[in-house]
Amino acid sequence: MFEKYVRILKEHSMKVTPQRLEILRYLDEHRNHPTVEMIYLELKKRSPSLSKTTIYNSVEILEKHGIIQSLRIIGNETRYDYRSDLHHHFICKKCGRIFDIDLTCPVIDRVEKNGFKVEEIHGYFKGICKDCLEKEIEENGPKGTS
Ligand SMILES: [Zn+2]
Numbered sequence: 177m178f179e180k181y182v183r184i185l186k187e188h189s190m191k192v193t194p195q196r197l198e199i200l201r202y203l204d205e206h207r208n209h210p211t212v213e214m215i216y217l218e219l220k221k222r223s224p225s226l227s228k229t230t231i232y233n234s235v236e237i238l239e240k241h242g243i244i245q246s247l248r249i250i251g252n253e254t255r256y257d258y259r260s261d262l263h264h265h266f267i268c269k270k271c272g273r274i275f276d277i278d279l280t281c282p283v284i285d286r287v288e289k290n291g292f293k294v295e296e297i298h299g300y301f302k303g304i305c306k307d308c309l310e311k312e313i314e315e316n317g318p319k320g321t322s
């Protein structure tokens with residue numbers, strides 16, 4: 177079940193280590209854009225000897241190879257994303273979850289026409305996610321009915 181991740185590491189000529197495989201699998205299965213702390217707490221359950229430093233070093237090198245990407249959306253917190261392609265994010269102000277948003281940036285062509293090469297685009301939307309909205313309606317009733 178790690179075959180997919182072994183292949184990714186080999187494609188990038190990276191050494192295959194159990195930690196790297198575990199981290200990649202975790203990020204792939206949990207698209208919640210976790211912090212190192214969140215990855216650590218989860219993986220430690222299965223591998224108690226795992227250290228936070230190992231995770232820091234692993235995500236850093238995975239990012240350097242362009243396999244994963246890091247996001248700094250909320251304060252100084254760094255979150256990690258299994259997807260390294262261009263996409264945007266939606267942050268829920270209530271539950272703090274971060275969702276992937278697929279949309280093509282309408283401005284990129286204009287920027288590149290001016291001679292710039294765009295390598296990263298970060299678009300953030302902030303608001304309330306669907307789950308929280310539904311919860312709100314359950315608790316307060318639909319808006320505007322007061
Ligand atoms: Zn929410």
Ligand SMILES: [Zn+2]
Nearest residue numbers: 257259275276
């Ligand atoms: Zn993402």
